[in-house]
Amino acid sequence: MADLIEGRWQDEGISSPMEDMTSDSSRKYLNETFARLHPRDRLAFLARNVSGPVVFTTSFGLEDQALTHLIADAGIDCRFATLDTGRLFAETHAVWAETEQRYGIRVEAFHPRSGALDALVHQQGINGFYHSTEARHACCAVRKVEPLGRALNGAAVWLTGLRADQSGNRQGFEFVSLDAGRDLLKVNPLLDWSRDQVAELVRDAEVPYNALHDKGFLSIGCAPCTRAVAPGEPERAGRWWWEQDQTRECGLHVTPDGRLVRVEKAA
Ligand code: SF4
Numbered sequence: 001m002a003d004l005i006e007g008r009w010q011d012e013g014i015s016s017p018m019e020d021m022t023s024d025s026s027r028k029y030l031n032e033t034f035a036r037l038h039p040r041d042r043l044a045f046l047a048r049n050v051s052g053p054v055v056f057t058t059s060f061g062l063e064d065q066a067l068t069h070l071i072a073d074a075g076i077d078c079r080f081a082t083l084d085t086g087r088l089f090a091e092t093h094a095v096w097a098e099t100e101q102r103y104g105i106r107v108e109a110f111h112p113r114s115g116a117l118d119a120l121v122h123q124q125g126i127n128g129f130y131h132s133t134e135a136r137h138a139c140c141a142v143r144k145v146e147p148l149g150r151a152l153n154g155a156a157v158w159l160t161g162l163r164a165d166q167s168g169n170r171q172g173f174e175f176v177s178l179d180a181g182r183d184l185l186k187v188n189p190l191l192d193w194s195r196d197q198v199a200e201l202v203r204d205a206e207v208p209y210n211a212l213h214d215k216g217f218l219s220i221g222c223a224p225c226t227r228a229v230a231p232g233e234p235e236r237a238g239r240w241w242w243e244q245d246q247t248r249e250c251g252l253h254v255t256p257d258g259r260l261v262r263v264e265k266a267a
Helices: 024-035 039-049 062-074 090-103 114-124 133-151 195-204 211-215 241-248
Strands: 054-057 079-083 107-110 157-159 176-179 184-187 252-254 260-262
Touching (some): 039 062, 090 107, 114 133
Antiparallel strands (some): 252 260
């Protein structure tokens, strides 16, 4: 767990130093402080005040690229990690390599356990996630959730590129929250930024970005589970899109290769 570096709270004008960040009052203070700061200063504040390993999990989306730039720019001591699910776009691997070169960093890859992956594919097929929400969750559990646990092993602080206005369920997120299950602080330095602000930073600083963003992909995950979105669609409408379409459109079926086809009704 993240401890405060002794004495630093006084530097920030806090009258009674707190012993750790697990307390409600510490996190309340952090969230109030972060609300007044630029993301760059939020990172600097963390670097000055928190001890323990910091891990940033990136999927190389626009927000993650902006955050990588800010972390590198601020010289934050941070481990970069990504979940290489085995189903990523070639464009994602390309921007991964470009990012390492630009910033002189290594982004550590966490892959699914081979035994668990073999069992998953044997059980549900190579594209079994299209068949049901349960099958999709099972795939994400093997390819993403378990590797994420390893990526965060030993971390005191988990940095993410989440923004509140990406989706409805992110509206209630905080800059700093306690992940009690993983015994760490989850920190979202870009939480209150808009997509336009992120895009402006990426453009102005010439940060490398995923080429798929120029083809209508706003949120990018695994290739078979991501599609481009039409103008005006929510940012994350292209993620697991068939589950949303299935609830909206009667008579549609997803084929094993991910195409939507209309099912003919029996006479
Ligand atoms: S996003 Fe799709 S391919 Fe990737 S882990 Fe989840 S279900 Fe599997």
